[in-house]
Amino acid sequence: RFDVSAPALSRLFSAEPRRILRAVENVSFSVQRGTTFSIVGESGCGKSTLARMVVGLQRPTQGLLDFKDIRRADGSFGPPRVQMIFQDPYASLNPRWRVGDIIAEPIRELKLRKDESETATRVGDLLEIVGLSRADASRFPHEFSGGQRQRISIARALATEADFLVCDEPTSALDVSVQAQILNLMVRLQKEFGLTYLFISHNLSVVRHMSDHLAIMYLGRFVESGPAEDVFGRPRHPYTRLLLDTIPDVEKPNRERRPMSGEVPSPIAPPPGCAFHPRCVQAVERCRTEAPALRREGELEIACHLA
Ligand code: SF4
Ligand code: MG
Numbered sequence: 001r002f003d004v005s006a007p008a009l010s011r012l013f014s015a016e017p018r019r020i021l022r023a024v025e026n027v028s029f030s031v032q033r034g035t036t037f038s039i040v041g042e043s044g045c046g047k048s049t050l051a052r053m054v055v056g057l058q059r060p061t062q063g064l065l066d067f068k069d070i071r072r073a074d075g076s077f078g079p080p081r082v083q084m085i086f087q088d089p090y091a092s093l094n095p096r097w098r099v100g101d102i103i104a105e106p107i108r109e110l111k112l113r114k115d116e117s118e119t120a121t122r123v124g125d126l127l128e129i130v131g132l133s134r135a136d137a138s139r140f141p142h143e144f145s146g147g148q149r150q151r152i153s154i155a156r157a158l159a160t161e162a163d164f165l166v167c168d169e170p171t172s173a174l175d176v177s178v179q180a181q182i183l184n185l186m187v188r189l190q191k192e193f194g195l196t197y198l199f200i201s202h203n204l205s206v207v208r209h210m211s212d213h214l215a216i217m218y219l220g221r222f223v224e225s226g227p228a229e230d231v232f233g234r235p236r237h238p239y240t241r242l243l244l245d246t247i248p249d250v251e252k253p254n255r256e257r258r259p260m261s262g263e264v265p266s267p268i269a270p271p272p273g274c275a276f277h278p279r280c281v282q283a284v285e286r287c288r289t290e291a292p293a294l295r296r297e298g299e300l301e302i303a304c305h306l307a
Pocket of ligand 2: 048
């Protein structure tokens with residue numbers, strides 16, 4: 001399994017005047033190998049910051065993130081082999097490079113194959129694994145659609161032989177019809193190669209069918225986490241219910257949907273007490289002054305005075 005623990009991570013929000021933002025607080029979770037752990041929350045909740053810090057693309061200004069790959073029953077561990085798949089398949093591929101070179105770069109860099117001919121074979125294999133063709137190696141990114149570019153990004157991530165993939169909104173820049181294809185590809189690759197995903201999304205309906213576990217994040221903290229079927233089947237936190245209410249329900253299409261109410265407060269000056277209280281329909285007096293602790297109940301964790 002993979003263990004991530006971040007008691008408190010801050011990052012510089014603006015240099016002048018120097019302002020530090022508490023981006024992530026009291027977050028810790030384990031991801032079983034070969035499964036998907038999703039983190040869901042609205043924009044600004046800190047999920048992308050957490051993702052970038054897990055991959056090492058961003059360092060906290062203050063605080064330490066502990067990320068271990070626990071390999072054996074005796075608890076021995078090593079550094080995780082981790083890669084990121086980005087939201088925007090347009091910005092994340094170098095437009096001046098041929099696709100073959102984009103995918104070959106980590107193979108050459110990490111010396112994963114002994115020569116250029118083996119590297120070329122591996123690149124062709126990877127293109128086929130993600131549903132493209134070997135001949136695509138000689139084309140440029142602009143010749144591909146958004147969905148195809150995301151397939152190229154996935155091939156490049158696989159080229160590193162990483163087994164832990166952090167996917168930050170990997171389908172949200174794509175047409176709805178293409179989103180399902182990419183998600184299905186990710187599920188298939190997970191089964192085939194035993195991949196582990198940390199999946200970041202603002203959209204509960206996207207993560208619904210691919211998560212084994214998920215955490216709901218609000219202003220830098222997990223407010224509810226647990227096995228996906230429990231969180232979807234019986235959401236306990238008022239914020240989780242609010243997020244679920246905003247997604248279409250295929251079984252009850254005529255059900256009235258409550259619109260998402262209220263703005264996300266600024267993470268620079270989070271409200272006192274429970275940070276969710278200004279938007280919570282169930283808030284009681286205590287919620288304005290006292291922050292609820294994250295309590296564990298079996299496999300579930302929840303931070304709410306009323307749950
Ligand atoms: Fe709502 Fe209070 Fe629970 Fe926060 S602690 S989610 S404000 S009921
Ligand atoms: Mg984001």
